[in-house]
Amino acid sequence: MAIPVESFFLPQGGSGTLQQRIRQMVAEGILSGRFRAGEKMPSSRGLAEHLGVSRITVTLAYTELVSSDYLTSRGRSGYFVSEGVPVQPAFRPAPRAAGTVDWEAVTGRRFSGMERVERPEDWRGFPYPFIYGQADPALFDHQNWRLCALQALGRREFETLTADRYESDDPMLIEYILRNILPRRGIDARPDEVLVTMGAQNALWLAAQVLLRPGGHAVVENPGYPGFRAMVAQAGARVTPVPVDEGGLVVEALPGGVDVVFTTASHQSPTNATMPVARREALLRAAEERGFIVVEDDYEFEMSFLKPVSPSVKSLDTGGRVVHAGSFSKSLFPGLRLGWLVGPAPFIREARALRAQVLRHPPGHVQRTAAYFLSLGHYDALVNRMKAAFRKRRQAMEEAIAEHGLKVAGQGGFGGSSFWMEAPGAVDTEALALRLRGQGVLIEPGRVFFHPGTERRNFYRLAYSSIPLGKIPEGIALVARAMREV
Amino acid sequence: MAIPVESFFLPQGGSGTLQQRIRQMVAEGILSGRFRAGEKMPSSRGLAEHLGVSRITVTLAYTELVSSDYLTSRGRSGYFVSEGVPVQPAFRPAPRAAGTVDWEAVTGRRFSGMERVERPEDWRGFPYPFIYGQADPALFDHQNWRLCALQALGRREFETLTADRYESDDPMLIEYILRNILPRRGIDARPDEVLVTMGAQNALWLAAQVLLRPGGHAVVENPGYPGFRAMVAQAGARVTPVPVDEGGLVVEALPGGVDVVFTTASHQSPTNATMPVARREALLRAAEERGFIVVEDDYEFEMSFLKPVSPSVKSLDTGGRVVHAGSFSKSLFPGLRLGWLVGPAPFIREARALRAQVLRHPPGHVQRTAAYFLSLGHYDALVNRMKAAFRKRRQAMEEAIAEHGLKVAGQGGFGGSSFWMEAPGAVDTEALALRLRGQGVLIEPGRVFFHPGTERRNFYRLAYSSIPLGKIPEGIALVARAMREV
Structure with missing residues (x-):
């Protein structure tokens, strides 16, 4: 039986070359059981037209699929799904029941209670990321x-x-x-x-x-x-x-x-x-x-x-x-x-x-x-590049912080990549951070650094390891403004 | 001051291209403090002659060293060790004293006592490696x-x-x-x-x-x-x-x-x-x-x-x-x-x-x-290749084991990559393994698989995941001979 060409859809927004995406699409159809051993693939011309890609791209993808044994070539008869492809086993998973285990009691939530500095996974989408310890693509080699x-x-x-x-x-x-x-x-x-x-x-x-x-x-x-x-x-x-x-x-x-x-x-x-x-x-x-x-x-x-x-x-x-x-x-x-x-x-x-x-x-x-x-020697070159960039950013941070009257609690004497900041006593920096996040600014509230029972809520960290130099003045201005507003 | 060309020695047996090894040699000399900021490098022609390599190789290495800031080019004056190179700090490590800590007591050797299947690091040098769980370069893609x-x-x-x-x-x-x-x-x-x-x-x-x-x-x-x-x-x-x-x-x-x-x-x-x-x-x-x-x-x-x-x-x-x-x-x-x-x-x-x-x-x-x-799909292709090879090796193992009258204690019904073997009761397979190692044969003594206090010394494992098919008959013959001799 021939697999109709309409069964094939290139996944949107996939990564890799077109040829790789075609291979993934075919392999996925075979592995999921939609295409079965012995079934005939569309001709390379037919699939190419259907997908709107060049025929050579499809042919190359087919050739690769033959070499990884997903497809078999039968000369002029075309390409077929191999007999050797992995088959989904006949056994089906047991039905999901509610389960009889009290997992809260078994695990005691012993590990998931740990506190840490929170950071959104999509932080690179924020224009003013004063966050700590991440790689900067503009500096990395x-x-x-x-x-x-x-x-x-x-x-x-x-x-x-x-x-x-x-x-x-x-x-x-x-x-x-x-x-x-x-x-x-x-x-x-x-x-x-x-x-x-x-x-x-x-x-x-x-x-x-x-x-x-x-x-x-x-x-x-x-x-x-x-x-x-x-x-x-x-x-x-x-x-x-x-x-x-x-x-x-x-x-x-x-x-x-x-x-x-x-x-x-x-x-x-x-x-x-x-x-x-x-x-x-x-x-x-x-x-x-x-x-x-x-x-x-x-x-x-x-x-x-x-x-x-x-x-x-x-x-x-x-x-x-x-x-x-x-x-x-x-x-x-x-x-x-x-x-x-x-x-x-x-x-x-x-x-x-x-x-x-x-x-x-x-x-x-x-x-x-x-x-x-x-x-x-790439490491030393990279460190030198980072030091030169961080020096400039730190200078810009110092100027902006001074201009807006924010208070530095600790900045160290030799360099680093962050300032430890103290807000007025009444400011809760977790609320401040939440407010700033809506404005595209990421800061790190200081509470998690304090031992339980000794927390101080008015400290925060401003790092300059990931924020571009040009964004610093405006970012600090936004922090200062939000501080006045809370 | 110019660094004499005689200060340069290409390390023997290094890996990487000639150009990379030259860069490593120069970088290492700078980092170790032997070559100092501002010192003049030998001319590319001079160094090339000294090392017996082509001049273009040295020139390319120098160019890379400039871009990673180890060297500075001063046009026709030549190349110099950069001012920006990492300098070894002036402080010297504290002298080593005997130390005052009883580390045996501090750590209690709590983790190093764990037993496991031993395998020499250079096992690939042995002609008959009946060892378990390693990658086979003949099969891996x-x-x-x-x-x-x-x-x-x-x-x-x-x-x-x-x-x-x-x-x-x-x-x-x-x-x-x-x-x-x-x-x-x-x-x-x-x-x-x-x-x-x-x-x-x-x-x-x-x-x-x-x-x-x-x-x-x-x-x-x-x-x-x-x-x-x-x-x-x-x-x-x-x-x-x-x-x-x-x-x-x-x-x-x-x-x-x-x-x-x-x-x-x-x-x-x-x-x-x-x-x-x-x-x-x-x-x-x-x-x-x-x-x-x-x-x-x-x-x-x-x-x-x-x-x-x-x-x-x-x-x-x-x-x-x-x-x-x-x-x-x-x-x-x-x-x-x-x-x-x-x-x-x-x-x-x-x-x-x-x-x-x-x-x-x-x-x-x-x-x-x-x-x-x-x-x-490379994974499935690899697994298929491994299964085909292991099937043949298992067949050869079974034949050789039967021919030499060795006793299989467990081999499983669906495949795998090893046999669990039982030697006559009096045989200590750790002594057997040691003897066989001298003959280029690696087997895995079974004692470590038994709970302390229940050890049996006459079991061993023979794996076929890393031994070439052609080596199996002779390897098994050597195991059988050593078994008779101990």
């Missing part, structure tokens, strides 16, 4: 990333791409991190002291699970990155928030009986404060005397365009008490999911074993692509 | 994978590549899984009932953490996949091993008070047993009556080349008590790290939130590349 990815897909890289590595990381990426990234943070590490992770999030999560046990005790900065609280909770440990001032975490305020202290010393999140060296030394002395471990989240250190970045806490660590986490999410892009964890070898051994249990390893191709991008 | 990866790196895919998705998966991949993969397993699911994971390992780990709490109780098959034990332990739950017979998990042997039962019903690991439908129904009745959840690891269902695969346990699940995990690791390649989890929406919501906490999301580019490879 997409062309060279493609070339590096292609190189990492070469024949000789088959093992790198496909291998099932439980334990080891890409040696080329490890080499670059050890020889070029860590020395910029003052860290001298050996291969067994480094682990590649799925971004800093994964690095910090692994550190929390290895270092904390049920009944353990962790300190987090307040305000601070909300993810830390969830990680500590998953380890079954309790958490104490410790205040932050213009020098970062207040070391004198640390409680007793602590196992782990999480800190963003070089660039406090969200206040941008940098911890002075004397306070870092005090933190390490306290760690030594009271026997706790310091976990340093060293995010965004590359964005130091006003003065050189301060050395990491890890670089001062003579007692081997510091675990250091970093990532390429800010300097390359967050969808990459690549970061690292540095610590003493026995710690890294456990983190590596846990990583194997949870996910085995970050995909080999992703690691190797990054290794090429780094070692060919 | 590397060329089309490259093309799909390239398409997923297109300009219009920038958001897919770079985006920071906490919660959502690639809609194109989800669509394909829902419409084409799950129906083959008799499963009809909605988008909020599916989660993309970092392979089946990650899917099962997430399920264990969501469904089990400290003090909970899980059942695993014995013998069975060793990873389950570690996942249950990490959730703080206790585990009861339940025996397996030729129909898989023995449902009558289930203990009371169970929260979760892990099963590989369609294709028991490692015995290859398929659970009959009547027993599946008994399992689901028991789940309903006693209130436990079934986690189904539905690995390798594609490799059914002798008869059609049996429907999944999930397809019989009217009570909403089954969580289903699968992956592309066996059908595509394990280094991809892509799998899925199917279950009731409230369960998936928690698994998704936990995934966000642990690693955020699988890299967007990996998801989109797989989506193209699947939807263009």
Whole structure:
């Protein structure tokens, strides 16, 4: 039986070339069971006319479908749906019943309660996105990333791409991190002291699970990155928030009986404060005397365009008490999911074993692509480009903020990509953000950075990593106007 | 100051083109601080002669180094190390001391004790690799994978590549899984009932953490996949091993008070047993009556080349008590790290939130590349190719095993990629494997599949997913000879 040409509709708005879309259309019809084994396809001429495309496009699509065994060519008789196509099984799914499980009780909603900075998925459609940590297509070197990815897909890289590595990381990426990234943070590490992770999030999560046990005790900065609280909770440990001032975490305020202290010393999140060296030394002395471990989240250190970045806490660590986490999410892009964890070898051994249990390893191709991008110098070029752009944007932010009389609560001394802002006490920045969203402006309300019970509703974050320079003055003007109106 | 040409050495055995290796060599010298800002590079002619390469290669490398800002061109004066190059910071790492932390006590070696099937990293160098679950370059469609990866790196895919998705998966991949993969397993699911994971390992780990709490109780098959034990332990739950017979998990042997039962019903690991439908129904009745959840690891269902695969346990699940995990690791390649989890929406919501906490999301580019490879039909063509090859290899295995009088303990009725073998009672297959390794033969000793305290040392696994057809007779002959000798 011949399949009528009218059965074919090219899906609207599909991606890929016309030829690929024709292949997808035919494959989809076969897989869904609409076209069956042995049925005759329309002639290439007939289908081409029906779809309004050139005949050669259809012929090429058919040829590809033959080589992937969806179609069979019988010479002049034309093309037929192959006998070898996947057939939908005869069994039908069980009917859906209401189900007898009380899933709320089974899961206890243990994980979905976590708070975080919210951001609409379609944020690129907003003209004034003062949002944090996303890649900027105007700065990213997409062309060279493609070339590096292609190189990492070469024949000789088959093992790198496909291998099932439980334990080891890409040696080329490890080499670059050890020889070029860590020395910029003052860290001298050996291969067994480094682990590649799925971004800093994964690095910090692994550190929390290895270092904390049920009944353990962790300190987090307040305000601070909300993810830390969830990680500590998953380890079954309790958490104490410790205040932050213009020098970062207040070391004198640390409680007793602590196992782990999480800190963003070089660039406090969200206040941008940098911890002075004397306070870092005090933190390490306290760690030594009271026997706790310091976990340093060293995010965004590359964005130091006003003065050189301060050395990491890890670089001062003579007692081997510091675990250091970093990532390429800010300097390359967050969808990459690549970061690292540095610590003493026995710690890294456990983190590596846990990583194997949870996910085995970050995909080999992703690691190797990054290794090429780094070692060919594209990473440094990109960071330089970002620093130059961010410097200008920061200048524009400062001017606009001053002009409109908004109050900066923390902006850091060396660069970064955001300002921590304080609105008048009566302003609820979540309501403010909602109002601004309607005007095309995205800001980040500050409440989620505060520990539950200590929330302050009048803080917010304004990032300049994704907003074009020219949009800054008007965006800040809109923020200021909305502030007066609420 | 000019840098003497003798300072340059092309690293031996590097990868990439000559031009890229020259760029890496120069970049590395600059980053390591050997070449400093303002220093003059050798002339392209001089460096080309020194390295024994063509001058145009050096010129092109220099040009690229200028565009990534490592070098500056001063017209006829030549090339100089840029002023903008990253400088190693002045601070030096703290001296390494012995450290004061007892890391064994801090970490408790909680994760590194996990047992698993061991495999040498250089297994491809062995002529007779009877090892399980690795990609076969003779069957994999590397060329089309490259093309799909390239398409997923297109300009219009920038958001897919770079985006920071906490919660959502690639809609194109989800669509394909829902419409084409799950129906083959008799499963009809909605988008909020599916989660993309970092392979089946990650899917099962997430399920264990969501469904089990400290003090909970899980059942695993014995013998069975060793990873389950570690996942249950990490959730703080206790585990009861339940025996397996030729129909898989023995449902009558289930203990009371169970929260979760892990099963590989369609294709028991490692015995290859398929659970009959009547027993599946008994399992689901028991789940309903006693209130436990079934986690189904539905690995390798594609490799059914002798008869059609049996429907999944999930397809019989009217009570909403089954969580289903699968992956592309066996059908595509394990280094991809892509799998899925199917279950009731409230369960998936928690698994998704936990995934966000642990690693955020699988890299967007990996998801989109797989989506193209699947939807263009390359996946089905690959699976067909694998099935045809595995059928022949299985035949050769059966003949050689019969010829040499080895004993099969389980091989399954529909296909798969391995045989579960039983050696005479006195044979320790770990010693046997070690002996065979010296002869270029890799087999997998069976001890790790047994629950601690119930180990049997005379079982082993022989897989045929990576060994070439022609090597099978001789490989089996070597196994049989070594068996007689020990």
